[in-house]
Amino acid sequence: MSQISAAGQSHGVGADHPALRSSNISMAPGAGTGLKSAFIGLGVLGLAVVAIGWFKDSTHALASLHVGVITAITICLGATFFVLIFNLVNAGWVSTFKRQYENVMSLLPIVSLLMIPVFVLDYLKGGALFTWMSSAAHGDVILEKKAGFLNPMFFYARSAFYILLWAYITSTLRRLSLEQDRTGDKWLTAKARRTSAWAILVMALSASFAGFDWLMSIDFKFFSTMWGVYFFAGSAYVGTATMILILALLRRAGKMEGAVTSEHFHDLGKLLFSFTVFWAYIAFSQYFLIWYSGIPEETAFFEMRLKGAWPMVGAAVIISHFALPFVIMLFRGIKRNPTTIAFFAIWSIAAHVIDMFWVVRPVVHVANAADPVGWGMIWIDAGAVLGVLGVLGWLIVGKVTSGPLVAVNDPRLGESLDHRNYV
Amino acid sequence: MSSIHPDQVTAQHLAGLSRLPDRGTPAPGTGDGSLIDDPSVRSPLVLNERTFKEVTDIVCGYAENKPGKWWLPALIISGSIATLGGLAILYLVITGIGTWGLNNQVDWAWDITNFVFWIGIGHAGTLISAILCLLKQKWRTAVNRSAEAMTIFAVICAATFPGIHIGRQWMAWFLPPIPNANNIWPNFKSPLLWDVFAISTYGTVSALFWFMGMIPDLATLRDRADMRLRASKSGPTIAPFIPIRVDAVRAYIYGFLSLGWRFSSRHWHRYEAAYLVLAGISTPLVLSVHSIVSFDFATSILPGWHTTIFPPYFVAGAIFGGFAMVLLLLIPARELFPNMKDFITLRHMENMAKIILVTGSMVGFAYTMEFFIAWYSGNEYESHVFKFNRALPTWISDKGAPYWWAYWAMIFCNVLSPQVFWMKKFRTSPTAIFAVSFLVTIGMWFERFVIIVTSLHRAFLPGEWGMFFPTAVDITTFIASCGVFLTLFLIFLKFLPVFAIAELKAVMPQASPHHHHEGHAHGGGDHSKGGHH
DSSP states (O other): OOHHHHEEEOOOOOOTSSGGGGHSSSOOOTTTHEEEEEEEEEEHHHHHHHHHHHHHOOOHHHHHHHHHHHHHHHHHHHHHHHHHHHTTTTTOTTTTTTHHHEEEEEEEHHHHHTTTHHHHHHHHSSSSSSGGGGGGGGGGGHHTTTTTSSSSHHHHHHHHHHHHHHHHHHHHHHHHHHHHHHHHOOOOHHHHHHHHHHHHHHHHHHHHHHHHHHHHGGGGTTTTHHHHHHHHHHHHHHHHHHHHHHHHHHHHHTTTTSSOOOOOOHHHHHHHHHHHHHHHHHHHHHHHHHHHHHHHHHHHHHHHSSSSTTTHHHHHHHHHIIHHHHHHHHHHHHHHHHHHHHHHHHHHHHHHHHHHHHHHHHHHHHOOOOOOOOOGGGGHHHHHHHHHHHHHHHHHHHHHHOOOSSSSTTTTTHHTTOOOOOO | OTOOOHHHHHHHHHHHTTOOOOOOOOTSSSSSTOOOOOOTEEOOOSSSTOOOOHHHHHHHHHHOOOOTTHHHHHHHHHHHHHHHHHHHHHHHHHHHHGGGGGSSSSSHHHHHHHHHHHHHHHHHHHHHIIIIHHTGGGGGTTTTHHHHHHHHHHHHHHHHHHHHHHOOOGEEEEEEEOOOOOOOOOOOHHHHHHHHHHHHHHHHHHHHHHHHHHHHHHHHHHHHHHHHHHHHHHOEEETTEEEEHHOOOOOOOHHHHTOOOOHHHHHHHHHHHHHHHHHHHHHHHHHHHHEEEEEHHHOOOTTOOOTTHHHHHHHHHHHHHHHHHHHHHHHHHHHHTTGGGSSHHHHHHHHHHHHHHHHHHHHHHHHHHHHHHHTTTTTHHHHHIIIIIIISSSSTOOTTTTHHHHHHHHHIIIIIIIGGGGHHHHHHHHHHHHHHHHHHHHHHHHHHHIIIIIIIBBBSSSGGGEEEEEEEEEHHHHHHHHHHHHHHHHHHHHOOSSSSSHHHHHTTTGGSSSSSSSEEEEEEEETTSSOOO
């Protein structure tokens, strides 16, 4: 018996590890205040721009706000997904920074509440964004067939249900992790794994349907079985990017030295790279199958995005979301250097914003033949995205600075501290 | 006896295929000692504290010794079944495709079902050798070699079906775009042609990966045969009265295959670099091959075939079916080969059962999406396919699907049966895993049958409705492909290194730089009779 446990490799590590000294893994009181102010300043400014935009072109402002809110939600969804996966596969290398994933994860239900203003404004505008709610769509033959699903009552109830589910899952996982900080009970890790098992099933279904409801349904005639996977691929991508950015900023602030090293950035960079490719695979498959078959009820989705200047935006999506980062992030040095990989993290978030812009905005402005993209008022989009992301950044900085940066009693900390790529 | 090894004691445990002594008893509640739940402890990947020497002896022993009594009968039976397939194909070539049950309405059935079924089986091997390698999953080392072998055999079985389906099989060389006098080219716009490229790339890369990985182990087998030749003037010969020693043949063949491998650091360095490159190349290959197979259907406009989720859904299903097949092969193997349970532990079983659960649920997710979107699309042909051509049993409604049993067999086997793995008791029981894997294999065959035949059997006009009934040739060819697969796998088990020896050693505690050189690591002399050194 003793021999068997000797064969298993224990990675218990004490708090005396130099990387885990208190000054390295906790923020000084008041730290991050400047960044917090900058973020909330950006948030208020951006949202003020949206408010001005609302009086200029309310439909445009509503759609812009939606792009920002969806981007923020996908960031938190991506973080949640990775927490679940790390728990499920007993990942060891992430232990020093999993807390940061949990921080972003715990914001998911709060950020999802930003859908409420979108719903309210959409209601005030009589379904300008969710066009199936508009009076213009009333009596549409296709809409009537799906009215059992696309009706306001059920729609709002579903949205509330997703947010409640997410609140329960994310708060449970966070509670287990924080409890481990206090008690040091290693079995909480096993408990988190068991919770994650059913949670990932629930998240897969709820996130897919949220993708259907909040994105696909704005063009209610369009349908694609791939949509949930597309939504997930973008979320996982932008979630990883945000994590790299947070860790690079913490390293820049002189924290997590020896706890998050080039080895971790290297592997996180590989994850970002692989989700660049995975997203491209999903996006291409969806496009390609619709293009090849050429069934009008499906091609309308892309047809709409081939009008006016929209092809330029589409090309920007392909280049920024896949072609360019694919070629550059292949290089090992780019992934191992916190500065260059942080650059690509920001780049990826921007690419994801363009993707969401390409998904949401054509639906509301395609009617304007002269300027279907709405370049004239693109400042509303910029304000909305920066505003919402400013609020998200403010929330994230608040979370990050609220406690220790590392889950200090994670039983696999040793593995993460020893993490090496070797090749 | 002594021909196997100059040392009598070692020779006995090798030649008798005896089980090496167990060391220590597993802690209670950990199964064979590998099911450690404690999050602060990583389970051992090789049990019974084997020494490096023992690992080499065990793995090489499978190739050097007489196999168990079961091996030859199994080979004869599976070989005979495979031969039947040869006869069925001969009959097909002589007579024509009309010997299959295809008809005007269902003009694509078992042939393509079997093709997709076998191609899918191979994906587990590629996932284990490529993706799990990039993800640094150490447990893969125990299963990668046999899974990769299985991949290649599955590709061979798969490639047969389109090959014999083309009608004039002697024109099969027209499949690749070869310049010819009549300027006849294949249709580059057809996914079927992309399949030719995808499958041949897949087969080539998988074979390279498999073979390259085996080179150091083949060299070990070569050196061991050579050592025995030098150690003794006499030994078993290939046949009575022919003075050619078996070991001479071994040294020659394994020597030829090991390409001059000398275990130098320089060789290892290049080997590792090549391994990583191949893993990198194979990773998109795992996704691309079955995606392109899915294009065969999804690029059409046929309700039931044309849906955007097909590529990742086919990939998940392929990995699902592939892991089921890996388990179907390895669970009996670890019972039949002595000491194999030291390498393929219950933890390995549990991990693979979890992959079955995950991928099975992904497939279930895809079924759900298809069903939901078919309704949500508002396209009545789409929803008709799922409701009336697949799911609704005839005993509920006259309008129901005559193939309802195939659809529900698929749902039961693929989505419901793996759910037992939510319980640890089942996912750590080889019997339960074997049973579920068997069901999954059946279910994944039915999945392809459901997609292909139920979508075709009722076209837009009721006048174009028909049924498919397989003929004896259809059935024989499919069963024979299983025979071919098993025959090749049995030959692999007997003659080639079933485990990557160096990789197995690398995940043992002795390989760790932090390992303390006391105790068991140097091979306990206390319990053996001193023959291990």
